[in-house]
Amino acid sequence: MTSKRIIPQFLLSGTRLVKGTRFSGFIDVGDPVSQAMIYDAQGADEVIMVDINASAEHRLIDTRLIGRLIEKCRLPITIGGGIRSVEDAERCFAAGADKIVINTHVADTPGLVEDLSDEFGSQSVVVSIDVKKRGDGEYSIHVLSGKKPVSQPLDAYLGRVIGSGAGEILITSIDREGTLTGFDLPLYRHLGKNLPVSLIGSGGAGCYDDIVALFRETSCDACTIGKMLFLRDYDIVRIKSYLTEKGITIRDA
């Protein structure tokens, strides 16, 4: 069985690593390259790095940073932030990205998912969707780092991006993000059913048992972790060792 993946998620503001709560109140938590080297050495399964201001500022993530990362790290690197065309993606791949992740421009650029998956293959295209739970229990999609709502219902949106060639889906619960209160399990339980591509759960990881619950109770293939690594006393080695002990299939490293 393919191992469940533990993915440190790096949010960038310019070239610095930041962390907030529910997509606001960001504070500086270090240098992305030195942090990536640490998690690589600890056996993280991947790193996802996204420039959270790129789309709003109509620019692409600083691709020089990708070059610095691949000089020092030997793990798969997914890059996002402001990618709105095949040319943008090409610049990220040329700099050393293994996969690209798109979010805001999936909603405002028709055909983007198709174009990217045709050109680079589905395996290189991750679609990221940020959701908020509404009063009626349904989820609404937001783009531009949670600032702009999208009218399309989540299930229909998901069906469309998968049909267009998304190779993996990253779903972040804005309500849980940075709160350390655990993943939104009902969300992933609902979405995970019969999903034909990999699902990455994101938002809320705060302790070992939050990750155990996600992998036991949902069909997520991977999870991202942020604050518990950057601002709490956790590391990848101990997380993996705990999950293995709980019977979750994890890669030794």
Next chain:
Amino acid sequence: MKIGIINYGRSNIGSVRSALRFYNFDTCDIKEASDLRTADILVLAGVGNFAAAHSKLTTLGFWDALDRAVMAENTPILGICLGMQMFFEKSFENGEHSGFGWIAGEVKKIEAPLLKIPHIGWDAVVPSQQGDRLFSQIKFNYYYFMHSYHCIPKNPGDIAATTDYSGFRFVSAVRKDTIVGVQFHPEKSQIDGLRLLKNFVEMVS
């Protein structure tokens, strides 16, 4: 011993270069077919779809030159992911396309209704032969995969390793003399991957 990494605009050569340099191997980027002879060992990686990579290699004049370097001059070569798939006779990715044909067999889509496609993540690679030098002194033999297509060699003797993706068993490494192909990404697979790259270079040197 110079390792030439084929740079045809469709591969993540930076990571391959950085991984090979970890062990201080002498690497160079091969941007033109005429530079192929400056390398003692070749590496062909690849991102994207088969037809696009084939057309890039052909346009840049690499296709025939690579065929000559490997077939006539016996230059050792490592194919990574799509690079490995191009070693085969043909691929059925979006139609039917001819490959180099160095290894007999075909490339087909992973057909497994209950599995998530593309196959993305870390899985175990099981060498066909005990004591295979390609996999020597490797601790876990876990490597990173990201692919929707897999190689089906005609001759079982060309199979160097297989991988079980939740019940779907496929060929994850092939070898025919000094032609070696891996479906996974050793350059992205931390310590095990670095060691495998070193083993390959030492094996064919």
